[in-house]
Amino acid sequence: MLRWGLLSTARINRRLIPAIRAAEGAELVAVASRDRARAEAYARQWGIPRAWGNYEALLTDPQVDVVYISLPNSLHAEWTIRAAQQGKHVLCEKPLALSVEQVDRIIDAAESAGVVIAEAVMYLYHPLLQKAQRLVKAGAIGQATLARAAFTFFLDRLHDVRWKPDLGGGSLWDVGSYPVSFIRWMVGEPEEVFGWQTLSAGGVDTAFAGILRYDNGILAHFDSGFRQQFYLQAQVTGTEGTLTLKRPFLMTPESHLVLQRAGEEERVVAGPAQDPYRCEVEALTAAVLDGTPLPVPLDLSRANVATLAALYRSARAGKPEVIPET
Numbered sequence: 001m002l003r004w005g006l007l008s009t010a011r012i013n014r015r016l017i018p019a020i021r022a023a024e025g026a027e028l029v030a031v032a033s034r035d036r037a038r039a040e041a042y043a044r045q046w047g048i049p050r051a052w053g054n055y056e057a058l059l060t061d062p063q064v065d066v067v068y069i070s071l072p073n074s075l076h077a078e079w080t081i082r083a084a085q086q087g088k089h090v091l092c093e094k095p096l097a098l099s100v101e102q103v104d105r106i107i108d109a110a111e112s113a114g115v116v117i118a119e120a121v122m123y124l125y126h127p128l129l130q131k132a133q134r135l136v137k138a139g140a141i142g143q144a145t146l147a148r149a150a151f152t153f154f155l156d157r158l159h160d161v162r163w164k165p166d167l168g169g170g171s172l173w174d175v176g177s178y179p180v181s182f183i184r185w186m187v188g189e190p191e192e193v194f195g196w197q198t199l200s201a202g203g204v205d206t207a208f209a210g211i212l213r214y215d216n217g218i219l220a221h222f223d224s225g226f227r228q229q230f231y232l233q234a235q236v237t238g239t240e241g242t243l244t245l246k247r248p249f250l251m252t253p254e255s256h257l258v259l260q261r262a263g264e265e266e267r268v269v270a271g272p273a274q275d276p277y278r279c280e281v282e283a284l285t286a287a288v289l290d291g292t293p294l295p296v297p298l299d300l301s302r303a304n305v306a307t308l309a310a311l312y313r314s315a316r317a318g319k320p321e322v323i324p325e326t
């Protein structure tokens with residue numbers, strides 16, 4: 001049994017708390033906040049046994065095995081590394097970091113401490129994503145030649161961390177990480193990217209549109225944004241068919257695949273509905289307790305950060321950016 005602690009009282013915790021409680025081999029034991037009163041009120045509200053009034057205290061709590069990090073994006077790398085240095089396993093929210101150099105320091109910290117670190121890009125832990133990848137690899141749509149994906153919503157909270165450049169705000173780092181990771185999950189790593197962005201007065205992208213180019217001729221395009229109505233898209237198309245992930249990313253019970261080929265349309269599921277947050281908690285648990293390989297290992301998180309960072313560089317420079325060889 002692994003004992004989990006929450007690092008912050010973020011809104012996203014509302015998804016993780018029931019998932020940790022439902023998961024095999026996991027137990028929720030503590031929460032930390034920058035503010036002691038907030039930590040205590042939160043612990044009472046959610047029935048969490050222990051509350052800490054600063055983040056360090058959670059990291060040195062001997063009764064915590066795994067730390068879930070739901071801080072603003074700019075703090076992910078620092079607190080993931082600090083948790084690893086205290087011997088804690090880590091599930092850190094997406095994006096894992098804001099630069100490849102930060103991911104490399106996270107990988108070093110995991111290796112030195114002998115702990116498991118995973119990025120909480122929850123939808124990739126859902127069995128439908130494994131199924132989608134297998135279908136495309138097996139040639140269900142012939143040769144994949146194009147991918148399309150999108151995640152936009154209307155961000156109406158004025159003081160949200162997503163509006164703040166110094167906290168790693170911006171639509172690409174936030175919801176854009178989903179379409180970009182989907183494209184890479186389905187068709188692999190691009191050679192080159194090109195992006196355009198619309199900036200807010202405060203300096204974060206409120207819309208981002210990008211293109212990924214592959215040496216084998218595949219092209220992919222995506223968009224993300226904060227000033228559009230809610231819209232999700234995830235699709236790969238090829239010489240003989242098209243595979244669409246319906247209700248993608250959030251992975252509700254209605255999420256499923258549609259395979260279109262030869263004028264026929266087939267609905268594909270992957271067993272009973274599953275909570276993607278529970279899937280990621282159980283994947284991390286299995287990696288720690290049984291050494292089971294993570295479905296989303298750190299090299300995939302590293303490649304996602306490399307692609308997102310190159311897209312931002314491209315948008316700033318107004319020209320395509322090659323993804324650096326590593």
Ligand SMILES: NC(=O)c1ccc[n+]([C@@H]2O[C@H](COP(=O)([O-])OP(=O)(O)OC[C@H]3O[C@@H](n4cnc5c(N)ncnc54)[C@H](OP(=O)(O)O)[C@@H]3O)[C@@H](O)[C@H]2O)c1
Pocket residue numbers: 008009010011012013032033034035038070071072073075093094095120121122160161167174
């Ligand atoms: N996988 C998913 O489905 C999903 C969905 C939404 C968000 N996320 C990710 O989860 C993370 C948190 O997002 P959220 O929307 O839940 O954030 P949020 O509600 O704004 O919470 C962020 C928390 O970080 C702490 N914090 C520390 N320094 C802060 C600072 N300078 N400014 C503001 N808060 C600070 C605060 O907790 P204390 O005051 O208690 O210390 C705050 O509650 C992001 O990385 C986001 O990308 C993932």
